[in-house]
Amino acid sequence: MKNNIVTRFSSLEKDNEKALIIYLVGGYPDMETSKQIIETAIKAGADIIEIGIPFSDPMADGPVIQQAFSDTLQNGIKPLDCLELVNSIKNSYDKIPIVIMTYSNILYSNGLNKFLRQAKDSKVDGFIIPDLNYEEADDFLEVTRDLDLATIFLTSPNTNVKRLEKISSISTGFVYMVSVYGITGARNRFERYTFDSIKRAKQVTRKHKIPLAVGFGISTPSDGKKMIKAGADGIIVGSSLIKLISLYKDNKDAMLSNLSTFIQQLKNACRT
Amino acid sequence: MKVNLIPGKFGTYGGRYVPETLIPALEELDREYQKLKKNKEFQSELSKLLGTFAGRPTPLYFAKNLTKKLNGPKIFLKREDLLHSGAHKINNTLGQALLAVKMGKKRIIAETGAGQHGVATSIACAVFGLESVIYMGAKDVERQQSNVFRMQLMNSKVNPVISGSKTLKDAINEALRDWISNVADTHYLIGSVMGPHPFPTIVRDFQSVIGREVKHQITQRTGGLPDAVIACVGGGSNAIGSFYPFLNNEKVKLYGIEAGGKGTNTDYHASTLSKGRVGIFHGMKSYFLQDSYGQIKEAHSISAGLDYPGIGPEHAHLKDIQRVRYPKITDKEAVNAFLELSRTEGIIPALESSHAIAFMMKTAKDFRKDESVVITVSGRGDKDLQIVQDHLGNNSLE
Numbered sequence: 024m025k026n027n028i029v030t031r032f033s034s035l036e037k038d039n040e041k042a043l044i045i046y047l048v049g050g051y052p053d054m055e056t057s058k059q060i061i062e063t064a065i066k067a068g069a070d071i072i073e074i075g076i077p078f079s080d081p082m083a084d085g086p087v088i089q090q091a092f093s094d095t096l097q098n099g100i101k102p103l104d105c106l107e108l109v110n111s112i113k114n115s116y117d118k119i120p121i122v123i124m125t126y127s128n129i130l131y132s133n134g135l136n137k138f139l140r141q142a143k144d145s146k147v148d149g150f151i152i153p154d155l156n157y158e159e160a161d162d163f164l165e166v167t168r169d170l171d172l173a174t175i176f177l178t179s180p181n182t183n184v185k186r187l188e189k190i191s192s193i194s195t196g197f198v199y200m201v202s203v204y205g206i207t208g209a210r211n212r213f214e215r216y217t218f219d220s221i222k223r224a225k226q227v228t229r230k231h232k233i234p235l236a237v238g239f240g241i242s243t244p245s246d247g248k249k250m251i252k253a254g255a256d257g258i259i260v261g262s263s264l265i266k267l268i269s270l271y272k273d274n275k276d277a278m279l280s281n282l283s284t285f286i287q288q289l290k291n292a293c294r295t
Numbered sequence: 296m297k298v299n300l301i302p303g304k305f306g307t308y309g310g311r312y313v314p315e316t317l318i319p320a321l322e323e324l325d326r327e328y329q330k331l332k333k334n335k336e337f338q339s340e341l342s343k344l345l346g347t348f349a350g351r352p353t354p355l356y357f358a359k360n361l362t363k364k365l366n367g368p369k370i371f372l373k374r375e376d377l378l379h380s381g382a383h384k385i386n387n388t389l390g391q392a393l394l395a396v397k398m399g400k401k402r403i404i405a406e407t408g409a410g411q412h413g414v415a416t417s418i419a420c421a422v423f424g425l426e427s428v429i430y431m432g433a434k435d436v437e438r439q440q441s442n443v444f445r446m447q448l449m450n451s452k453v454n455p456v457i458s459g460s461k462t463l464k465d466a467i468n469e470a471l472r473d474w475i476s477n478v479a480d481t482h483y484l485i486g487s488v489m490g491p492h493p494f495p496t497i498v499r500d501f502q503s504v505i506g507r508e509v510k511h512q513i514t515q516r517t518g519g520l521p522d523a524v525i526a527c528v529g530g531g532s533n534a535i536g537s538f539y540p541f542l543n544n545e546k547v548k549l550y551g552i553e554a555g556g557k558g559t560n561t562d563y564h565a566s567t568l569s570k571g572r573v574g575i576f577h578g579m580k581s582y583f584l585q586d587s588y589g590q591i592k593e594a595h596s597i598s599a600g601l602d603y604p605g606i607g608p609e610h611a612h613l614k615d616i617q618r619v620r621y622p623k624i625t626d627k628e629a630v631n632a633f634l635e636l637s638r639t640e641g642i643i644p645a646l647e648s649s650h651a652i653a654f655m656m657k658t659a660k661d662f663r664k665d666e667s668v669v670i671t672v673s674g675r676g677d678k679d680l681q682i683v684q685d686h687l688g689n690n691s692l693e
Binding site: 153 | 310311312313314315316318319458459464465468471472475476477478479572573574575576577578580583585588589590591
């Protein structure tokens with residue numbers, strides 16, 4: 024059976040659309056709301072959902088996601104609660120691809136084999152681990168291959184072609200291009216090097232027939248359009264949504280309707 | 296005995312667990328370091344600086360009063376506390392700053408807990424005219440005002456870190472985030488034998504000057520190698536520096552002393568090797584204090600320099616193969632040792648180093664009188680006077 028992510032990218036290609044990948048923190052601001060947010064995102068047009076499992080020390084994340092992680096941990100959310108969340112979403116939306124984003128220690132500390140198997144049982148489609156690069160990924164690759172979980176590795180503007188070739192060859196689902204030198208969080212503007220490096224990366228990923236999705240700092244539909252114009256097959260939006268969620272923490276209806284509108288606008292940017 | 300077969304790996308520990316953005320910088324650092332390590336000019340420039348500026352070699356002092364009082368082995372103190380800045384940290388900062396200059400980097404970032412590494416980094420940056428930005432937990436900034444001022448005097452910018460627990464581990468997170476954002480012109484001057492490869496190797500090499508001097512000095516004095524070497528471990532740089540030249544001399548017993556804080560039956564300790572679990576954090580695989588779900592815990596020790604929930608990967612390996620023992624000493628035992636060395640020898644040791652002294656006091660009876668033991672006094676205790684006064688409270692000294 025084909026992985027859900029692959030299926031989704033090919034159907035998007037047929038429709039001449041790019042992928043909108045929505046990043047949300049599992050269990051933020053609370054479990055029930057988190058589930059409603061994900062459902063809202065799916066209904067508003069998200070093509071792939073990325074769920075962050077909170078880690079105490081997220082080195083690749085900016086202040087917005089750091090705060091959401093720390094609030095969620097304060098509320099006692101455990102890694103398995105996030106897998107359970109995926110499972111409950113999949114009960115109603117079995118075709119939507121859902122990937123987990125978390126840090127190496129969560130995988131290894133919970134038992135790599137055991138945890139990946141639990142993820143598979145919860146219908147997780149793949150993993151993004153920002154502090155895991157291929158030199159250290161042998162065990163991870165072996166177990167994920169056995170379980171048919173997608174492995175999405177990251178590439179960055181300063182990654183050389185040789186590394187990018189390797190990253191493209193071991194990634195399944197898509198390759199995650201980090202748009203900037205920096206951590207997650209909105210940017211006022213992107214510099215030329217971002218678009219140049221998307222173009223360069225696209226030449227390699229095209230050869231390997233794997234989609235290239237771009238994330239970090241994308242906070243408006245117009246940012247998204249620029250990434251797509253440079254060659255991205257998908258855009259990943261996270262911090263600006265988390266910011267919206269935290270802003271409307273005390274008014275759930277307003278939160279969900281604002282999220283819905285914003286995600287629809289982002290999806291429209293993927294249709295040009 | 297071969298300890299380090301694959302570059303960057305110590306047994307199964309170490310490695311390079313970082314965002315892809317940092318990989319080119321780590322590869323460049325590794326390449327340049329390997330080149331400079333063999334470069335005579337680089338080595339002589341560094342040793343000249345260590346000699347004329349930092350104060351090397353440091354003395355190996357026979358502590359006759361303590362030896363007599365404990366009625367155990369002959370005790371020798373390696374006096375790293377006499378270095379400029381008052382601690383061993385400068386061995387590493389001068390080395391890495393020189394490395395950064397040779398690599399053409401203009402800007403240095405560093406983390407600091409209580410401020411010792413921040414001060415040593417500020418000194419090195421002043422020497423080489425490098426821009427210096429120090430990340431320090433907001434809680435530590437408040438607790439260590441005088442070190443903040445020291446750093447500022449030497450032209451460093453001190454950035455308080457308000458994320459997470461607002462202490463050392465968060466300062467490291469923030470330094471890593473800065474490095475990810477400014478990787479092209481910035482060198483991250485890590486303060487201990489930790490982080491992603493090649494840092495644990497580079498810092499060990501720069502600190503190994505301690506053990507090399509000890510080997511030479513003790514042989515001259517006693518005609519042979521010591522029977523044991525004792526040093527405290529937080530991240531583990533003064534310990535690995537003291538141990539490394541002796542690793543192949545299997546008759547030399549090596550003891551790395553962890554901070555037992557208020558006791559390892561409480562939540563307030565920094566005994567990573569005896570109470571932690573294997574995990575991946577700050578770019579390396581090693582032992583960490585963490586909860587059962589993999590969230591990193593805060594550490595506690597009366598000595599700020601040992602107050603870190605992880606440990607260098609080479610120590611993790613040396614523990615597993617049982618080449619080094621890692622016993623623990625509580626806050627209270629360390630303070631007693633602080634007082635004891637001050638009284639008997641006229642040397643006020645850092646609270647970190649006091650852990651090593653305390654272990655000697657505890658185990659003196661297990662050694663024969665004709666044996667000799669070297670203790671690394673990694674730093675001086677001036678920075679700890681207030682903490683010890685507060686700890687003693689109403690209990691006057693006499």
